[in-house]
Amino acid sequence: MLGQHWVRVGVVGEVGRFTAPDAARYARGSRVVLRTRRGLEVGDVLSPIEQASGYADGVLLRGVTVEDDLLLARLDRKKAEALDVCQQWLERQGMPAVLLDAEPMLDGSRVFFHFLGEVPEGFDALSDALTDEFRQATGIDKFAETLEHGCGPGCGTDDAENGCKTGSCNTCAVLHACSTKKK
Structure with missing residues (x-):
């Protein structure tokens, strides 16, 4: 089950x-x-x-994992910057929307902004730029790749290269990232 x-x-x-x-x-x-x-x-x-x-x-x-907590702390620091940039953009545009919070995804694929009221027109371009900035500032691309694909061929199986065998993912950039990969 x-x-x-x-x-x-x-x-x-x-x-x-x-x-x-x-x-x-x-x-x-x-x-x-x-x-x-x-x-x-x-x-x-x-x-x-x-x-x-x-x-x-x-x-x-x-x-x-401990690695996740370190990444979350880094994302949280960048989140404060993203909120400031977004708030300044709203003010320059004369938008009445109230920015409540920003929410970066763990893999850095996207940053979601939460507003009270309608999402301002033209906000998608700013959101994309802030997401790109997050990815660069946090160095998250390698983490996301390892989490998605493992540390190499056969990751998480007994045939794995780089020493990442089933149940012993000690060589992964993210400990246990490949634990769900099976034969």
Whole structure:
């Protein structure tokens, strides 16, 4: 049976059903890395689901690692800068929208901005520029590549190169990044 969990994710606190492909069970309050429709995110486990179904809002990849926490701290520092740039842009444009928060994805693929009111016209270009700035400032591209593809051919299997065998991902740039890769 698939290990499904109710997980709270995002600054809005959306709750969804996430499946751990390895059927692992995570305790309430565990911080986990998720693949959602928006990208890679960190969430908080609310509860394992006893009556799992085939439906899921995404995949629960693994628990948060020390490396993830370091990356999250870096993203949080850049988030403050992004909020300042966005607020200045709104003021220059004379936009009445109220900027509430910014939410970078763990893999740096996107930064989501939350507004009270309508999203300002022409904001997409600024959002894309801020996302590119995030990617460069955090050096997140290598992390995202390792998380997505592992550390090399056969990552997470007994045939792996670079010493990254099943259950012993000590050579990955991100510890346990390849733990969901199987033969």
